[in-house]
Amino acid sequence: MKRSSAPIFWSMFGAGGLLSALVGPALVYLTGIAAPLSWGVPLDLMSYPRMLAFAQHWAGKAVVFLVVALFLWHAAHRIYHTLHDLGLHSKALGQWIVYGPSALLTAWLAWALLSIGF
Amino acid sequence: MAEGDRSPGASIEVEVLRYRPEQDSEPFYQSFTVPYAEDLSVLQALQHIKDDLDSTLSFRWSCRMAICGSCGLMINGIPKLGCRTFLREYYPGRVRVGPLNHFPIERDLVVDIEDFVGKLEKIHPYIIPREPRTLDQGEYLQTPRQLQRYLQFSNCINCTLCYAACPQYGLDPAFLGPGITALLHRYNADSRDGGQAKRAAIMHAEDGVWGCTAVSYCSEVCPKAVDPANAINQNKMASAMDYFLRFVKPGGARK
Ligand code: SF4
Numbered sequence: 001m002k003r004s005s006a007p008i009f010w011s012m013f014g015a016g017g018l019l020s021a022l023v024g025p026a027l028v029y030l031t032g033i034a035a036p037l038s039w040g041v042p043l044d045l046m047s048y049p050r051m052l053a054f055a056q057h058w059a060g061k062a063v064v065f066l067v068v069a070l071f072l073w074h075a076a077h078r079i080y081h082t083l084h085d086l087g088l089h090s091k092a093l094g095q096w097i098v099y100g101p102s103a104l105l106t107a108w109l110a111w112a113l114l115s116i117g118f
Numbered sequence: 119m120a121e122g123d124r125s126p127g128a129s130i131e132v133e134v135l136r137y138r139p140e141q142d143s144e145p146f147y148q149s150f151t152v153p154y155a156e157d158l159s160v161l162q163a164l165q166h167i168k169d170d171l172d173s174t175l176s177f178r179w180s181c182r183m184a185i186c187g188s189c190g191l192m193i194n195g196i197p198k199l200g201c202r203t204f205l206r207e208y209y210p211g212r213v214r215v216g217p218l219n220h221f222p223i224e225r226d227l228v229v230d231i232e233d234f235v236g237k238l239e240k241i242h243p244y245i246i247p248r249e250p251r252t253l254d255q256g257e258y259l260q261t262p263r264q265l266q267r268y269l270q271f272s273n274c275i276n277c278t279l280c281y282a283a284c285p286q287y288g289l290d291p292a293f294l295g296p297g298i299t300a301l302l303h304r305y306n307a308d309s310r311d312g313g314q315a316k317r318a319a320i321m322h323a324e325d326g327v328w329g330c331t332a333v334s335y336c337s338e339v340c341p342k343a344v345d346p347a348n349a350i351n352q353n354k355m356a357s358a359m360d361y362f363l364r365f366v367k368p369g370g371a372r373k
Pocket residue numbers: 273274275276277278279280281296297300336339340341342343344346
């Protein structure tokens with residue numbers, strides 16, 4: 001019996017789920033509400049120079065990479081199983097549809113983070 | 119029985135799915151009116167139909183006390199044991215009884231559970247001693263904590279209600295499914311057992327624990343409070359650990 005490759009996707013799904021539960025709501029609040037309205041945070045909290053500096057630091061890069069990539073793979077895995085429930089039974093096709101774009105976006109993300117320099 | 123238990127002359131409508139392959143081109147519902155009492159089970163209603171109204175009705179049962187696991191039915195659309203489901207839960211409404219979902223119908227309410235039995239045979243559903251002991255060495259000792267690790271999973275009565283509940287099994291019967299995974303875990307988690315390697319390939323396969331999408335309806339319908347969804351989840355974790363650690367484990371790099 002062939003061993004499933006599901007553990008790879010499932011562990012990224014799990015890690016993404018844990019991370020989104022921990023930081024997701026805070027991120028939505030900070031970036032979507034508090035920063036634009038400057039509620040209790042400095043007006044320039046998310047200004048371009050600050051954000052650029054954040055993403056240029058190696059630790060900032062790591063945070064951005066993990067948050068974006070793991071959220072992405074988490075969502076992809078959910079959509080994959082939803083496709084199955086919606087009647088798309090070809091596992092291979094479903095995997096290409098959801099994991100394909102996730103892989104491309106992850107590669108692009110890595111490239112983008114590196115290309116803005118340190 | 120106390121007088122108040124029964125309204126004299128009361129009756130209830132029971133609709134039963136019929137299918138006799140030699141004469142019916144497709145399954146249909148047939149309605150029967152059976153005497154109602156508060157303490158009558160759905161199984162007893164079926165027995166009344168067979169004894170007094172239509173002796174051609176086929177259904178499975180044996181113990182009448184939720185232990186043999188043979189009377190699984192869809193009752194108003196929910197997988198339940200006929201012997202521990204009472205007419206009073208539906209009265210004065212009607213009860214609609216069908217064969218368990220996701221299994222081929224053999225005849226009337228009898229389904230073909232060959233697939234389930236075949237899977238059960240494959241998982242080595244017995245203790246494979248971790249270390250052989252002779253009689254004079256005495257019994258295998260087990261602490262209460264070691265017992266707790268598998269106890270609930272050993273309560274499975276092979277009723278297959280969880281398979282009728284599982285949408286993934288309905289989509290693809292190759293999936294090992296809830297009950298069998300619970301039993302696989304029951305033996306794997308037993309401190310006396312050393313057969314984990316024999317059960318590993320089945321568990322790690324795409325149609326093993328990975329066929330599950332964590333719907334958890336299986337655990338809801340189980341009449342013995344087994345939690346198959348939990349067994350699957352624990353084994354997803356174990357399977358993932360094994361996937362990544364097999365190369366560093368001594369004797370690892372197994373396929
Ligand atoms: S786990 Fe529960 S529902 Fe499933 S076969 Fe065993 S007893 Fe029945």
